[in-house]
Amino acid sequence: MTARRFGGQYSPGAQTAAPAAGPRATPWSGRRVRSTSVRALGLYVWPTLLLVGALRALVGGDPLIAGGFLGAWAALILGAGLTRAGVVAAREYEARAVAAPPAFPRKLFGAALTGAGVAAAAWLGTASPVNAGLFGALAAALHAVAFWPDPMRSKGLDGLQGEALDAAVTKIETARRLIGEMTAAAGRFGDRGLAERVGRLAAEAEAVVAQLERDPAGIGRARRFLAVYLVGARDAAVKYAAAFEESRDPDVAARYGALVDDLSAQFARHRAALAEGDRTALEVEIDVLRDRLKLEGVQ
Amino acid sequence: MLKGVAYLTLACLIALTSCQAAFAGPAPAVLAATVR
Numbered sequence: 001m002t003a004r005r006f007g008g009q010y011s012p013g014a015q016t017a018a019p020a021a022g023p024r025a026t027p028w029s030g031r032r033v034r035s036t037s038v039r040a041l042g043l044y045v046w047p048t049l050l051l052v053g054a055l056r057a058l059v060g061g062d063p064l065i066a067g068g069f070l071g072a073w074a075a076l077i078l079g080a081g082l083t084r085a086g087v088v089a090a091r092e093y094e095a096r097a098v099a100a101p102p103a104f105p106r107k108l109f110g111a112a113l114t115g116a117g118v119a120a121a122a123w124l125g126t127a128s129p130v131n132a133g134l135f136g137a138l139a140a141a142l143h144a145v146a147f148w149p150d151p152m153r154s155k156g157l158d159g160l161q162g163e164a165l166d167a168a169v170t171k172i173e174t175a176r177r178l179i180g181e182m183t184a185a186a187g188r189f190g191d192r193g194l195a196e197r198v199g200r201l202a203a204e205a206e207a208v209v210a211q212l213e214r215d216p217a218g219i220g221r222a223r224r225f226l227a228v229y230l231v232g233a234r235d236a237a238v239k240y241a242a243a244f245e246e247s248r249d250p251d252v253a254a255r256y257g258a259l260v261d262d263l264s265a266q267f268a269r270h271r272a273a274l275a276e277g278d279r280t281a282l283e284v285e286i287d288v289l290r291d292r293l294k295l296e297g298v299q
Numbered sequence: 300m301l302k303g304v305a306y307l308t309l310a311c312l313i314a315l316t317s318c319q320a321a322f323a324g325p326a327p328a329v330l331a332a333t334v335r
Contacts (some may be wrong), residue, residue, distance in 0.1 A: 057327070
């Protein structure tokens with residue numbers, strides 16, 4: 001990890017040019033959702049007394065019962081882990097206009113494991129299989145209401161189904177991943193001003209992706225944008241960051257900065273052409289960009 | 300609201316069943332008898 005130079009609008013060497021028009025860059029541009037739920041975290045805490053029970057059983061010379069306590073605790077902790085992962089996956093799903101459902105229904109399995117853990121704890125506490133079953137079923141049902149089941153259907157892209165929908169979702173997810181990788185690589189320069197310019201570029205690219213989500217018919221037209229612009233922008237960021245880390249040459253950062261400015265301007269023009277459905281303008285933009293990237297030795 | 304109530308009930312259920320099992324559970328012999 002490299003140190004990051006502090007600086008801002010009034011720092012020596014700051015860029016004095018007016019900020020570029022277009023979407024505002026935020027520190028979150030191009031970054032993935034990573035959040036956690038306090039409720040899901042609480043699920044790790046509530047079964048702690050089962051460990052005390054296991055300890056007491058061990059001290060009392062009953063390893064089988066201790067194993068039962070540990071099994072109940074493990075089921076609840078595993079359920080908590082799945083629930084937490086499911087909550088994060090569901091938030092990512094909600095944050096997107098176009099998304100495929102999570103491949104594995106984590107929250108539902110979390111509910112089942114929580115039910116099993118509570119059933120085992122209830123059996124250890126009451127020695128009644130009926131009570132254990134009732135408490136287990138109640139816990140699973142409460143879990144399902146409290147955390148809600150996982151999203152099960154793809155959303156967005158009206159009119160697309162099956163493979164076409166999967167392909168569109170994959171393209172959009174790949175685009176977001178490329179933007180994230182570009183932002184991460186730019187962070188390795190340790191230059192705040194440059195990171196902000198790349199943030200603006202990421203915001204421009206995000207805006208194009210968001211436009212594709214709203215208007216899926218444009219995905220065919222934007223195929224080359226996704227294949228040329230984003231891959232090129234990511235490769236350039238990675239290549240220049242590696243060269244900069246090796247040489248610490250400010251000239252490398254300056255050249256990358258110039259490329260970022262060019263890309264930013266072209267992204268904005270591409271967005272306009274995409275919005276107007278102007279195929280010729282798009283082709284010209286892409287050819288210009290491809291030449292520019294070739295010049296940089298990226299493509 | 301409903302989700303909050305369900306979560307609080309679930310948290311109490313887990314904590315109370317754990318507490319009862321740890322401190323007021325039946326003797327191991329009784330538990331073993333229920334399995335047979």
